[in-house]
Amino acid sequence: MQETLACFKAYDVRGQVPEQLNEDIVRRIGRAYAEAIRPGNVVVGHDIRLTSESLKQALIDGLREQGVDVTDIGLCGTEEIYFATAHLGVGGGIVVTASHNPKDYNGLKFVREASKPISGDSGLREIQHLAERNVFEATAKRGGYQTADLLGDYVAHLLSYVDITSLKPLRIVCNAGNGGAGRVIDALEPHLPFTFITQNHEADGHFPNGVPNPLLVENRSPTTALLQSSNADFGIAWDGDFDRCFFFDAAGNFIEGYYIVGLLAGAFIEKNGPQRVVHDPRLTWNTIAVVEGAGGEAVQSKTGHAFIKEKMREADAIYGGEMSAHHYFRDFAYCDSGMIPWLLVAELMAQRNQSLAEMIAARAAMFPCSGEINRKVEDPRALMRAVEAYYAQGCTHIAHVDGLSIEFDDWRFNLRSSNTEPVVRLNVETRGDVEKMKQKTEELLRFIDG
The missing domain is CATH 3.40.120.10 (Alpha-D-Glucose-1,6-Bisphosphate, subunit A, domain 3)
Known part of the structure; x- marks a missing residue:
């Protein structure tokens, strides 16, 4: 019987080691990636977890077994794989990482050429099917292997986003x-x-x-x-x-990451003229106001890195931001980086001669928000239907781009369910009314808990 691999998630691979993820499974995933994507050559790397080096070696073996040439950049962050894949012009990239999961977990994140994302609806299910079937095409020649040190090139690219002479x-x-x-x-x-x-x-x-x-x-x-x-x-x-x-x-x-999105969006338009900016549906009013006020166009996307990147390419957006602290950049192959944002914030502090708190204060007062609040529920779908039925009366807009978004004249909320667990995530914001934001948040939580 074909084995079911529970480590495949909506956007990547994550699982407990060794029960859900081990060298044998990762080797099969490497072979499956090679057969599904046919990249020719792939850049790989690993994070700091104790199991990452050995899992990476199994991944490399699997890729090479299917004739794929591998460039190993060693210890790295996820965004260094994004950078390396685009920078080297190779056919794909894979990093062994479990990000913020518990320490006995590990995983894999994948991209194809030009660091385009691979997720559930863009190749990941095919990789899963091939890895589970565990029957692969015969190849005439084993792939090659080389190492590369790209840290200097990566750092130079990061620094290109700011005017170093203007920094204080x-x-x-x-x-x-x-x-x-x-x-x-x-x-x-x-x-x-x-x-x-x-x-x-x-x-x-x-x-x-x-x-x-x-x-x-x-x-x-x-x-x-x-x-x-x-x-x-x-x-x-x-x-x-x-x-x-x-x-x-x-x-x-x-x-809150929401206000950083607005800050960076405005700065990009200020520096580059009218541009499109992509944002997620959870909290929106501040980002839309900043972008449109600066002469740009705000484009909404479903939450999740694969959706944001796809929408950014489609819209040729200069920047994209999610309130969950993912920030995406057109010149970074439309990928997310955890280094570029703080460099840009430091540059803005110097150019505006303001503290971070001062740059954020007015926007936070104009659009106070709850931040994301998670609640475990038995039946997320039934809850969403009940919430919509209750709050639909008198609202000005209802959307289902990602979960449920309901707007009124002076407040709005988004309620969405987790892809992986029986949890709903709530975000509430108002137009300049902190007390109303708190009141409506408590009201919704009582509804959810009840």
């Missing part, structure tokens, strides 16, 4: 969470006028300070505490593979 000396708290970001900060440091105050800086797959995921409120306090004691200008924290970055102001307050 800043003190920046950096919490790498014992993930991969510290290595890149060290490579950037000689080129920048910043003093980095580092925290959990050394890569350590044991995750002695917990798995790096600053999206969780309980994981933010170390960064906040260091900011409050170090007289720094702002702070950054990353997840394990650093494709997301999270911001803190000088006082240690967490900045």
Whole structure:
């Protein structure tokens, strides 16, 4: 009987090692990727997890068995694979990483040529089917293997997004969470006028300070505490593979990713003239107001990196942002980066002579938001139907681009269900009314919990 591989998710591969993911499974996935995508040559790399090196070797074996040439860039973050795939002009890229999952997990993220995403509706199901069937085409020749050090090229590309001469000396708290970001900060440091105050800086797959995921409120306090004691200008924290970055102001307050999207969107249009910007449906009003106010066009996309990247290519958008701290850039092969955003924020602070808190304050007051709140529910679909039926009366707009979005004149919300678990995610925002935002959030949570 054909084996079912539970490690295949909506956008990537993730599973517990070795029960759901091991060398044999990864070797088969490598062969399946080669047969489904037919890339010719592939760039591979691995994150800092303890199992990543051995899984990468199994991946390389599988790719080479199917005649694919492999370029191994070694220890890296997810975005370094995006960069390398486009930079080298190869047929695809794969990184061994489980990002912010528990330490006994690992996974794979895939792209094809030009770093175009591979997900459930663009090749991942075919890879899964081939890996599960475990019967592959015979190949005449084993693929080649070489290593490459692209860190210098990658750092040069990151620096191209800012005018280094305009930057001012800043003190920046950096919490790498014992993930991969510290290595890149060290490579950037000689080129920048910043003093980095580092925290959990050394890569350590044991995750002695917990798995790096600053999206969780309980994981933010170390960064906040260091900011409050170090007289720094702002702070950054990353997840394990650093494709997301999270911001803190000088006082240690967490900045919702939603407002960073608006800040960067406005800056790109200001610098480059009228442009399209892609955003997700969870929180929208601030981004739309900023983009349209600057003469640009806001384009909505379903949540998720594959959808955002596809929509950006379709619209030729200069920038795309999700409130979950994913930021996408046209000149970065339409991919997300956790390094480019903080460089741009530092540049804006210098050019505007404002603190991060000052740059965000007016927008946060104009469009206060709840931030994303998760709730476990037994039947997400039934709940969504009940919420829509209850709130449809008197609303000005209902949309189902991603879950359920309902708008009124002065407030709106988005409620969507998780792809992988019985959880719904709620976001609420208002037009300048913090109390109403709190009231409506509590009202919706009572409805969900009840």
